[in-house]
Amino acid sequence: MSQISRGLENVFIKTTSLTYIDGENGILRYGGYDIEDLVEHTSFEEVIHLMLYGDLPTKSQLQKLKSSIDESYEVPQQVIDMIYSLPKDSDAIGMMETAFSALSSLYGSPWNKNNNRENAIKLIGRASTVVANVLRAKEGKKPIIPEPSESFAKSFLKSSLSRTPSNEEVKAMDASLILYADHEVPASTTAALVTSSTLSDMYSCVVAALAALKGPLHGGAAEEAFKQFVEIGEPQNAETWFRNKITEQKSRLMGFGHRVYKTYDPRAKIFKKYAKLLSENNDNARKYFSIAQSVEDLGIKTFSEKRIYPNTDFYSGVVFYSLGFPIYMFTSLFALSRTLGWVAHVIEYVEDQHRLIRPRALYIGPLKREIVPIELRG
Incomplete structure (x- = not known):
């Protein structure tokens, strides 16, 4: 098999x-x-x-x-x-x-x-x-x-x-x-x-x-993570948003979790550093960084037992926004x-290592069938 x-x-x-x-x-x-x-x-x-x-x-x-x-x-x-x-x-x-x-x-x-x-x-x-x-x-x-x-x-x-x-x-x-x-x-x-x-x-x-x-399951995560912060709007709204959206509605927390990492993504730590640095010169970016910090704390408290932590896309959007890029460019x-x-x-x-990549698919359809003339099909 x-x-x-x-x-x-x-x-x-x-x-x-x-x-x-x-x-x-x-x-x-x-x-x-x-x-x-x-x-x-x-x-x-x-x-x-x-x-x-x-x-x-x-x-x-x-x-x-x-x-x-x-x-x-x-x-x-x-x-x-x-x-x-x-x-x-x-x-x-x-x-x-x-x-x-x-x-x-x-x-x-x-x-x-x-x-x-x-x-x-x-x-x-x-x-x-x-x-x-x-x-x-x-x-x-x-x-x-x-x-x-x-x-x-x-x-x-x-x-x-x-x-x-x-x-x-x-x-x-x-x-x-x-x-x-x-x-x-x-x-x-x-x-x-x-x-x-x-x-x-x-x-x-x-x-x-x-x-x-x-x-969206691969490249769009930074955009979706940042859109969460925009949706939250103000740092004081983070806890209510998290409870409604993540805890009760069971929506996915974008920018959290990774197929490979079972701990804090090392890239996320560095992005967080630059997000903090750049956001200090931009009032809106500073607000979004503060929201991100609050959401991170709530996320780690909720998901750390499942070994789900921030990934590289969680803070990168704050960096790109601070630089002056619109969300659609992230x-x-x-x-x-x-x-x-x-x-x-x-x-x-x-x-x-060149070799033509040609995987197989396991057939699970019907075995041999006989063709019925079209005038006799139902």
Whole structure:
């Protein structure tokens, strides 16, 4: 009798040297480095090098990588026009899918060990331009190409928001990019891997990943968690809301619980730190941070015995809101960061472990049946 694993839970589909997760003890590492240390002591660009080349870069390697990203911000006008041709109320991830489909037609090249990583770096640079212009198109602003600066995070914020971000904001954005960069093989990464197993191009793999991320059970959690805080409205309403919505109506508390972590998500702790820091300069953000703290306390009191704690999406929305992003962009910000994880995993798979992913389904329908002529069917 074949065994079915619904949701592929605890099914290993590849080996990886990219990301290590210890869900029991709340440990997350990229390439052997604790996530806390990477956020504190490195930049997103350094993590790009780590994920693609296996080591943190030297100064010269980092400069080369930055130069490659800077050169790739420019995307063909057809792609920008395609983004702006879509209705302003289009889903932001759907707009990204459209843009990456176009990029696939322009840059989708066969896999080649000699240039896979360089192609991935250019893809990440182009992703910044795509996400910035998705926001600008939806907000009715003119298109823009990010300008090179000291960091990927700063260039992205400046082009997206049409202002020069503070050092605190740049650091928070950089931390967010690192925190969301990879998390082994969730649904979107698995979709990218399935696509890569057919030897489809890297951009098409990202389209597949975006399609999976678009579903509310994967990518939309940060948006839904933050909408809870907006619904609550004021910190003093948190307890009544929690009792009515979570305790009595048995609604799901968004931003709590994780398939892998059975303790506090280490990324959530770091997001909470930056949420507190940034919200101090924004009255509405400060209010939402206070609401989030109250809901967290109530959630932990209610669910800790079931080993359900805040995950990375619980506080990330407060960070993104504090930076100036509308709620509808939160999942696209996740995607901008996770693009690194997607391309790193598909490169690792295609180069080292390639095999066409072709699972089976266990048939449970009728056995052999005889066809009855249509005139005799009832």
